[in-house]
Amino acid sequence: MAQDDLFKKLIAHAKEYGYIFQSSEIYDGLSAVYDYGQYGVELKNNIKKYWWDAMVKMNENIVGIDTAIFMHPEIWNASGHTSAFNDPLIDNKDSKKRYRADDLIEEHIRKYQNKIDKDVAKGHKKFGDSFDEKQFLETNPNVLRNQAKIDEIQGRLVKALEADDLNEIKQIIIDCEIADPVSGSKNWTDVRQFNLMFETQLGSTADGASKIYLRPETAQGIFVNYLNVQKTGRMKLPFGIAQIGKAFRNEIVARQFIFRMREFEQMEMQFFVKPGTEMEWFEYWKEMRIKWHKAMGIPEEKYRFHKHDKLAHYANAAYDIEFEFPFGFKELEGIHSRTDFDLKQHQEFSGKKLQYFDPESGESFVPYVVETSIGLDRTFLSILSACLKEEEVKKENGESDTRVILQIPPALAPIKLAVLPLVKKDGLPEKAREIIDELKFDFICQYDEKDSIGRRYRRQDAIGTPYCITIDHQTLEDNTVTIRNRDTMEQERVQISELAKIVDDKVSMKKLLKKIF
Ligand code: ATP
Numbered sequence: 224m225a226q227d228d229l230f231k232k233l234i235a236h237a238k239e240y241g242y243i244f245q246s247s248e249i250y251d252g253l254s255a256v257y258d259y260g261q262y263g264v265e266l267k268n269n270i271k272k273y274w275w276d277a278m279v280k281m282n283e284n285i286v287g288i289d290t291a292i293f294m295h296p297e298i299w300n301a302s303g304h305t306s307a308f309n310d311p312l313i314d315n316k317d318s319k320k321r322y323r324a325d326d327l328i329e330e331h332i333r334k335y336q337n338k339i340d341k342d343v344a345k346g347h348k349k350f351g352d353s354f355d356e357k358q359f360l361e362t363n364p365n366v367l368r369n370q371a372k373i374d375e376i377q378g379r380l381v382k383a384l385e386a387d388d389l390n391e392i393k394q395i396i397i398d399c400e401i402a403d404p405v406s407g408s409k410n411w412t413d414v415r416q417f418n419l420m421f422e423t424q425l426g427s428t429a430d431g432a433s434k435i436y437l438r439p440e441t442a443q444g445i446f447v448n449y450l451n452v453q454k455t456g457r458m459k460l461p462f463g464i465a466q467i468g469k470a471f472r473n474e475i476v477a478r479q480f481i482f483r484m485r486e487f488e489q490m491e492m493q494f495f496v497k498p499g500t501e502m503e504w505f506e507y508w509k510e511m512r513i514k515w516h517k518a519m520g521i522p523e524e525k526y527r528f529h530k531h532d533k534l535a536h537y538a539n540a541a542y543d544i545e546f547e548f549p550f551g552f553k554e555l556e557g558i559h560s561r562t563d564f565d566l567k568q569h570q571e572f573s574g575k576k577l578q579y580f581d582p583e584s585g586e587s588f589v590p591y592v593v594e595t596s597i598g599l600d601r602t603f604l605s606i607l608s609a610c611l612k613e614e615e616v617k618k619e620n621g622e623s624d625t626r627v628i629l630q631i632p633p634a635l636a637p638i639k640l641a642v643l644p645l646v647k648k649d650g651l652p653e654k655a656r657e658i659i660d661e662l663k664f665d666f667i668c669q670y671d672e673k674d675s676i677g678r679r680y681r682r683q684d685a686i687g688t689p690y691c692i693t694i695d696h697q698t699l700e701d702n703t704v705t706i707r708n709r710d711t712m713e714q715e716r717v718q719i720s721e722l723a724k725i726v727d728d729k730v731s732m733k734k735l736l737k738k739i740f
Contacts (some may be wrong), residue, residue, distance in 0.1 A: 230549035255477030265637030285463035290444025301572035318406035437471035537564035556597035629687030639666035
């Protein structure tokens with residue numbers, strides 16, 4: 224499927240099959256806000272469990288917490304968010320469209336990269352196996368010219384962002400002759416900083432309400448509870464605190480479905496270490512996190528690391544794990560070495576010591592932090608986009624047909640098992656119910672008796688159910704059923720008593736975790 228097509232189909236499929244709905248749809252929707260439907264919430268919960276188990280259950284030295292969305296406003300001064308959590312914004316005077324200025328420039332850079340990629344593809348086509356890509360990239364004049372352009376613009380952008388030089392950012396847009404992607408106009412306003420935090424009031428105005436923020440990340444809830452957890456849990460360095468929760472960002476341009484939303488969920492883990500050991504742990508967590516992704520069985524080439532050129536004010540090393548979404552490789556997760564910046568800032572702003580006493584050396588110090596931060600919704604989107612497939616299948620009458628299938632990793636699939644009586648009579652529905660009543664303690668099962676068996680299979684394929692079992696007249700005689708595998712469409716006759724084991728083998732979270740640990 225072409226990638227553009229895939230993305231449109233994915234959005235339509237997510238709605239049609241109860242995964243994701245536009246928020247407030249009957250009121251014409253609310254831009255970039257989405258609701259998860261009956262299957263979406265199950266997939267989301269399963270992703271959370273997979274992450275939580277991989278962090279908290281599998282690591283003795285990591286514990287979880289759940290902190291409030293509202294926090295003391297001073298926290299955001301300490302963390303730097305009130306002054307520095309900004310994106311550079313630019314408006315086009317003709318189209319009245321608003322953009323992130325750095326995004327416009329990145330998009331422009333991507334055009335040069337695409338030219339290079341095209342030249343490389345041509346080389347492969349023309350010369351086949353004898354094509355030396357490395358040499359081509361190092362010597363071809365077109366490639367070198369385009370690469371020089373990329374380096375020049377990228378260099379200017381990084382410098383301008385680091386120096387907060389908004390005039391220079393605008394100058395890059397002018398020099399590169401970047402036009403509004405919608406109208407083609409080059410009539411731009413100046414670049415302004417835009418703070419991404421949502422504000423609200425705590426208390427009624429009559430008693431002097433104070434301004435507070437909806438948290439833009441879950442990490443600060445962990446930092447301000449560092450000492451509570453360390454002391455009450457008698458935690459020894461190195462140790463981690465994990466949290467899953469909502470975060471809010473007033474994104475300038477929220478788009479690409481659930482990729483960039485204004486209300487979203489993060490899964491973050493802060494790992495507190497002895498100063499000087501942070502690079503070792505940074506490498507460790509980079510490896511562990513990529514393993515977590517790859518264990519799901521999604522093609523490995525869809526993931527890659529991206530090293531940050533511009534480091535955030537608090538970091539001394541940062542990598543993203545990028546995923547190849549239908550609109551290209553984009554950030555899915557960040558792994559950051561955050562030094563002792565946050566704890567030191569909170570120490571200074573709160574006036575409370577946030578130190579660790581090392582019983583071995585007898586010293587007290589502020590720990591360093593390595594963080595892993597992943598978007599739950601982006602993970603959801605990565606899974607859906609890698610798993611939505613269309614397959615040509617032959618019907619019994621020889622005609623070909625298209626099967627739409629969501630090949631979600633079985634451990635994460637919303638419904639694990641569909642139980643289908645062949646006909647709605649002769650005691651088959653009752654037998655099906657009996658089986659569900661036994662299996663529902665272990666798996667989410669779905670009963671379906673409507674339409675032909677073929678159509679029912681297709682419905683389950685579209686939801687992503689790994690197994691369907693069919694109850695027929697023979698079942699009543701010998702307690703056997705046919706079990707159909709979603710991916711291979713193979714059917715097998717098995718004893719009802721074997722079902723729990725067969726399904727568990729396929730959908731077990733334990734097996735998934737064992738690929739990592
Ligand atoms: P981006 O560069 O895409 O804006 P970021 O670098 O600001 O992301 P972080 O602050 O590192 O993101 O947040 C950690 C993770 O939270 C990201 O890797 C992403 O998966 C997720 N995330 C961040 N912003 C959003 C958003 N607006 N909608 C959905 N997920 C998000």
